[in-house]
Amino acid sequence: MTTDNNAPHATSGLGDDDGTAPEFTVYGGDWSDVAEEAARLGGQRLVFNMGPQHPSTHGVLRIMLEVEGENVTELRAGIGYLHTGIEKNMEFRTWTQGVTFCTRMDYVASMFNEAVYCMGVEKLLGITDDIPDRANVLRVLMMELTRIGSHLVAIGTGGNEMGATTVMTTAFVGREETFKVIEHITGLRTNNAYIRPGGVASDMPDDSVEMIRGMIPKVKERLDELAYLQLENPIFKGRLQGVAVLDLASCMALGVTGPILRSAGVPYDLRKSEPYAGYETYDFQVPTSTEADAYSRVVLRLEECYESLKIVAQCVDRLEASEGEPVMVADKKIAWPAQLSVGDDGQGNSFEHIRHIMGESMEALIHHFKLVTEGFPVPAGQAYAAVENPKGMLGCHVVSDGGTKPWRAHFRDPGFNNLQALSMLTEGGQVADVVVAIATIDMVLGGVDR
Amino acid sequence: MSDAKDMATTGADVSAVLPEGRTLINVRKGQFVSDADTSGYEGLTRFVYSPEAAKRPYGSWFDQVVDVLQELLGDKADAAIQSVVVDRDELTLHIAREHLVEVCQHLRDDQDLRFEFCLGVSGVHYPADAGRELHAVYPIQSITHNRRLRVEVSVSDADPVIPSVTAVYPANNWHERETWDFFGINFTGHPGLARIEMPDDWVGHPQRKDYPLGGIPIEYKGAEIPSPDQRRQYR
Amino acid sequence: MNDSSPTPPFIVGQLEDFAGWARAGSMWPATFGLACCAIEMMGTGTSRFDIARFGMEVFRGSPRQADIMIVAGRVSQKMAPILRQVYDQMAEPKWVLAMGVCASSGGMFNNYAIVQGVDHVVPVDIYLPGCPPRPEMLINALLKVQELASEKPMLRHRKEIAAAAEAAALAATPTSDMKGLLR
Numbered sequence: 001m002t003t004d005n006n007a008p009h010a011t012s013g014l015g016d017d018d019g020t021a022p023e024f025t026v027y028g029g030d031w032s033d034v035a036e037e038a039a040r041l042g043g044q045r046l047v048f049n050m051g052p053q054h055p056s057t058h059g060v061l062r063i064m065l066e067v068e069g070e071n072v073t074e075l076r077a078g079i080g081y082l083h084t085g086i087e088k089n090m091e092f093r094t095w096t097q098g099v100t101f102c103t104r105m106d107y108v109a110s111m112f113n114e115a116v117y118c119m120g121v122e123k124l125l126g127i128t129d130d131i132p133d134r135a136n137v138l139r140v141l142m143m144e145l146t147r148i149g150s151h152l153v154a155i156g157t158g159g160n161e162m163g164a165t166t167v168m169t170t171a172f173v174g175r176e177e178t179f180k181v182i183e184h185i186t187g188l189r190t191n192n193a194y195i196r197p198g199g200v201a202s203d204m205p206d207d208s209v210e211m212i213r214g215m216i217p218k219v220k221e222r223l224d225e226l227a228y229l230q231l232e233n234p235i236f237k238g239r240l241q242g243v244a245v246l247d248l249a250s251c252m253a254l255g256v257t258g259p260i261l262r263s264a265g266v267p268y269d270l271r272k273s274e275p276y277a278g279y280e281t282y283d284f285q286v287p288t289s290t291e292a293d294a295y296s297r298v299v300l301r302l303e304e305c306y307e308s309l310k311i312v313a314q315c316v317d318r319l320e321a322s323e324g325e326p327v328m329v330a331d332k333k334i335a336w337p338a339q340l341s342v343g344d345d346g347q348g349n350s351f352e353h354i355r356h357i358m359g360e361s362m363e364a365l366i367h368h369f370k371l372v373t374e375g376f377p378v379p380a381g382q383a384y385a386a387v388e389n390p391k392g393m394l395g396c397h398v399v400s401d402g403g404t405k406p407w408r409a410h411f412r413d414p415g416f417n418n419l420q421a422l423s424m425l426t427e428g429g430q431v432a433d434v435v436v437a438i439a440t441i442d443m444v445l446g447g448v449d450r
Numbered sequence: 451m452s453d454a455k456d457m458a459t460t461g462a463d464v465s466a467v468l469p470e471g472r473t474l475i476n477v478r479k480g481q482f483v484s485d486a487d488t489s490g491y492e493g494l495t496r497f498v499y500s501p502e503a504a505k506r507p508y509g510s511w512f513d514q515v516v517d518v519l520q521e522l523l524g525d526k527a528d529a530a531i532q533s534v535v536v537d538r539d540e541l542t543l544h545i546a547r548e549h550l551v552e553v554c555q556h557l558r559d560d561q562d563l564r565f566e567f568c569l570g571v572s573g574v575h576y577p578a579d580a581g582r583e584l585h586a587v588y589p590i591q592s593i594t595h596n597r598r599l600r601v602e603v604s605v606s607d608a609d610p611v612i613p614s615v616t617a618v619y620p621a622n623n624w625h626e627r628e629t630w631d632f633f634g635i636n637f638t639g640h641p642g643l644a645r646i647e648m649p650d651d652w653v654g655h656p657q658r659k660d661y662p663l664g665g666i667p668i669e670y671k672g673a674e675i676p677s678p679d680q681r682r683q684y685r
Numbered sequence: 686m687n688d689s690s691p692t693p694p695f696i697v698g699q700l701e702d703f704a705g706w707a708r709a710g711s712m713w714p715a716t717f718g719l720a721c722c723a724i725e726m727m728g729t730g731t732s733r734f735d736i737a738r739f740g741m742e743v744f745r746g747s748p749r750q751a752d753i754m755i756v757a758g759r760v761s762q763k764m765a766p767i768l769r770q771v772y773d774q775m776a777e778p779k780w781v782l783a784m785g786v787c788a789s790s791g792g793m794f795n796n797y798a799i800v801q802g803v804d805h806v807v808p809v810d811i812y813l814p815g816c817p818p819r820p821e822m823l824i825n826a827l828l829k830v831q832e833l834a835s836e837k838p839m840l841r842h843r844k845e846i847a848a849a850a851e852a853a854a855l856a857a858t859p860t861s862d863m864k865g866l867l868r
Binding site for chain 1: 475476478496498499500501537538539540542566567568569570572573574575587589591593596598600619620621622623624625628645646647648649656657663664678679683684
C-alpha cells in the first residue's frame with residue numbers, strides 16, 4: 001500500500017523505498033489499464049488474477065497478483081462478490097427478524113453475529129442486566145461450540161489448501177460432533193437464529209447435558225489428532241513457519257485483532273478485557289505467542305479450541321444446576337413468545353404454549369400477536385456492542401428511531417478489517433505463500449462482504 | 451435508559467422544533483408505512499431525536515478524556531467538539547469535519563488517551579435532519595486503557611465531504627471505501643477511494659435511505675407479494 | 686420427460702446406458718461454493734456424509750475438468766458474470782444444481798444485491814431448497830442428478846427428446862396460472 005509520505009499526521013515509515021521500482025496501485029475498475037501497462041513493461045513480471053472462483057481463496061475473494069518469477073511484488077484483494085445487502089435488508093425487518101439476517105454474515109461462526117447484534121439491541125433497550133443467567137450460559141455454550149467449529153474450519157481448509165485432505169476430513173468430523181449438539185439444542189446445524197434479543201429462543205432438551213458431556217472427549221480426540229498430524233510435520237512446518245509474518249506495529253496500524261494480534265504478542269481478548277454474557281465468571285486462558293507467523297497462529301487456534309472445551313464443560317455444569325430457570329428476559333413485551341416442540345406430526349408450536357395463550361391468558365395472546373407481527377419498539381439512540389469472534393473483534397453499531405425496525409445496523413467484521421493486511425503478509429514472499437497467508441487470516445467472505 | 455425525547459405532535463412545523471445539537475433521526479407519521487393507514491393513528495406525527503447533549507460531569511472516565519482532548523486542542527476545542535453525548539454508558543463526540551484528523555491524531559497519540567484502534571466508519575443517513583443528513587460514525591478503541599468511544603461527524607447531502615483519517619488510522623482504508631460505496635461520502639485524502647462492495651460501474655449508493663431496497667415482487671400461483679420495502683408494514 | 690420420447694435404436698440405447706452409467710458414477714463437481722451452503726457442501730464431502738461413495742468427492746478447481754456445477758450460496762450482482770463464465774467454460778455434458786434457496790430463487794435476500802435465482806444466469810437442472818440444505822438433502826439432490834445423467838439421451842435422438850420436452854412445456858399451464866390451489 002503506497003502511503004502518502006507528505007501526510008503530516010502519519011507516523012514516519014519504518015523504511016523508505018528508493019522509488020526505483022515502478023509502482024502500480026490497483027483499486028478495481030482500472031484493472032485492464034494496469035494489466036496493459038504491466039504487459040508493456042514485459043520481462044518476468046506477470047500480472048494475474050486469482051479469481052473469485054478458486055478452491056483456495058476461502059470463498060469468493062479475488063486477488064490480483066503481480067509476480068516476478070516466484071516472488072509476489074504486489075497483491076491487491078478485490079471483494080464484494082458476496083455482497084448481500086444484509087445491513088440494508090435488516091432495516092425492513094423487525095428487530096427479532098434481524099437475527100435471521102445477521103446470522104448469515106459470518107456463516108462459519110453464525111452465533112457470534114447473532115450474539116453481538118442481540119447485545120447491541122439489548123443495550124439500546126437497557127435490559128443487559130435483566131438477561132437471565134441461564135440464557136447467558138446458553139449463549140456462552142453456543143458461542144464456544146461455534147468457536148471450535150470455526151477454528152476447525154480454518155485449520156481444516158488451511159490443510160486442504162496445502163494439499164493435505166486428511167486434515168480437512170479430520171477437522172470436519174470434529175466439527176460434526178459439535179453440530180450434533182448444536183442441532184439437538186437449536187434445531188439447526190448452522191444459521192440458527194437461536195440467540196434473540198432478550199435471551200435465547202428456547203431452552204435445551206432434557207438429555208442435552210449428557211450429550212454435551214459425551215461430545216467433549218470426542219472433539220478433544222479430533223483436536224489431538226489434528227495436532228499430531230500437523231504440528232511436528234516437517235512439510236507443515238516448512239510451509240508455515242516464518243510465513244505470513246505480521247509484526248506488532250503492523251497489527252496495530254492495520255487494526256488487526258484476533259489470533260493474528262495474539263500471535264504477535266498482545267494477549268488481547270474481548271472475553272477477558274470487556275467481558276460480556278458472564279465470561280468473567282469462567283476459568284479459561286488466552287493463548288498468546290510472539291512468533292507472529294502462520295505456524296504460531298495454527299497452534300494458537302488449536303489451543304483456543306481446547307480452552308473453549310474447558311468453557312463448555314463449565315457451561316454444562318451450570319446448566320445442570322440451573323434447570324428450570326427461564327431463558328428469556330422477564331419483560332413480556334420483549335421476550336420472544338413462541339415455544340416450539342417436537343410432536344407426533346413433526347415440529348411445531350408447543351401445545352402447552354397454545355393452551356396458555358388461547359385459554360389461560362389474554363395478555364399472553366396479545367403479546368404473542370404483537371411481538372410476532374409488529375415486534376417490540378426500541379427507544380431511539382445508538383449503541384455499539386463487540387464480541388470476540390474466532391477471527392477477531394466483531395462489532396455491531398445499531399441505531400434505532402424508536403420503532404420496531406432498526407434504522408441502521410452496521411457490523412464491523414474482523415475479516416473485512418484483517419483482509420487489508422493481506423498485502424502486507426504476502427508482498428515480497430512467494431506465490432505459494434499467498435494461499436497460506438489467506439488461510440492464516442481466516443476471513444469469511446460472507447462477513448467481509450455482508 | 452436513555453432520555454431520548456419522542457415528541458408526538460399533530461403535524462407541527464419540523465424546523466421549528468429542531469433543538470440545537472441533536473439529530474432528528476426520523477419523522478414517523480402514523481402507524482403503517484403506507485398511505486392506507488387504517489389504524490386510527492394516521493394523524494399522529496412523531497419527531498424522534500437522538501439523546502440530548504450531556505452536561506458535566508459526564509461520569510466515569512468520560513470527563514477525563516474530554517478534558518485532555520480539550521486541552522490538546524486548545525483554542526480550537528470549541529469549534530472542533532460540537533457536542534458531547536453520553537447515552538447508554540457510551541461517550542459520543544460530535545466533531546466538526548475540519549478538525550477530524552487532528553482530533554484523531556490526538557486520540558491516538560496522547561498517552562492518556564491512546565485510542566489505538568479505529569474500528570471503522572459506519573455511515574448513517576438521516577434524511578430528516580436537514581443540513582446534516584449523512585453521519586459518519588467512528589468507534590475508536592483503546593487497548594491500553596480498555597475503553598471505547600465514538601466520534602461522529604455530520605455532513606449534508608449537498609456537500610458530503612469528510613477528510614480521510616487513513617493517515618492516522620490506516621485500518622480505515624477499506625472502511626472508508628465501503629462508506630463511500632454505500633453512502634456517497636467523499637473522503638478527501640484517501641489513497642484510493644473506489645467502490646469496494648458493489649460492482650465498479652454501479653450507479654447510486656445503496657444504503658442511503660432514498661435508494662430502494664431493490665427487491666422484486668414474488669409471484670406464486672397467481673398471488674403476488676411485493677418486495678419488502680413496498681409491503682404494508684408497521685413502522 | 687422420458688415417457689413421451691420415442692425409443693432409441695438398440696445400439697444407441699446400449700451406448701446411452703453405458704455412457705449414463707459412467708457419467709453418473711463419477712461426476713466431478715466444480716468448486717462454486719459461495720456462502721453458507723458451501724460449508725454444508727464441504728461437510729457433505731467429508732467423512733460423516735461422504736459423497737465419495739457416489740464418486741463425487743473430487744471437487745475440481747478448473748471448470749474445464751468438471752461435470753456438475755453446484756451453485757452453493759447466494760450469487761451477488763458482482764458474481765453473476767463470473768458464474769456465467771465458469772458455466773461456459775465447462776464442457777458438455779454438464780449439469781447445474783442450484784443448492785439452497787438463494788441459488789434457486791434469491792432466498793431471503795430479495796434486494797438490490799442478489800440475483801433472484803441463478804436460473805437468470807445459467808440453466809438449472811435441479812433446484813434444492815433449504816437454508817442451508819442439510820447434507821442429506823444435498824445427497825438426495827445429487828442422486829437425482831445422477832438419475833438425470835444416467836438417462837441422458839445421446840446422438841441424434843437427443844434433439845428429438847429435447848424438442849418433445851419443449852413442446853410439452855409450452856403446452857402446459859405455467860405455474861403463475863395455477864390459481865386457486867392451496868397446495
